[in-house]
Amino acid sequence: MACRIGELVLGCRDPELLARFWCEVLDFVVLEREDGNWVEIGPREGWGGPQPTIFLSRRDEPEPGKMRLHIDVNPTDRDQDAELERLLALGARPADIGQTGEEHWHVLSDPEGNVFCLLKTRLAPL
Template sequence: MAARITELVLDCTDPERLAAFWAEVLGYDVLDRDDVSVEIGPPDRRTTLLFLRNPDRKLQKLRLHIDIRATDREQDEELARLLELGATRVDIGQGEDASWYTLADPEGNEFCLLSGRVEP
């Protein structure tokens, strides 16, 4: 028998704002919320993201990050959409010849937009 990841928990100062950003990025719905957290995920709830209020601000590069791929558009089109939603480009030493874009969400958490598409 093995274990399965059911939630990925992200500490943040503003759970509503960060959950709204990631819900739009991933096409997820808000599944639950309370005074200190917002949970988003797909309808099957197989793996969800939980944004948990924490007053501490991010101080350094994350040791674990999210990689995403577009489902219905080219990488450059998805990059434009993510930037419009509030992502910013960041340099963490990936180099100019990288096949991916390194971005940060509205609270500065790094994530990567990989090339190629995946099934929705």
């Protein structure tokens, strides 16, 4: 038996802001929250399904060192260019981490500057 990812934990200054952003990006819903300290978001069926949930935990100061985890997202119901427009309209911003411009993905940052990538390959919606 192997392990499976149940949730991803992301420290952030404003869990509510990032919850709204990532809910729109991933078509997730708020599953649970605690007084501005944390918000857990995930697919409508809740925790334990085929997709991990995202646990956004308040951290007033960034943790030392480079974040070693980032999220890759794939479009499901539109092509990459249309999805890029949608993500930018939601508040994502282009991020330069030294890419060459020849990549088949876009490097973006969420409203708090956490880097994520929009991949080209389209996945079937769940």
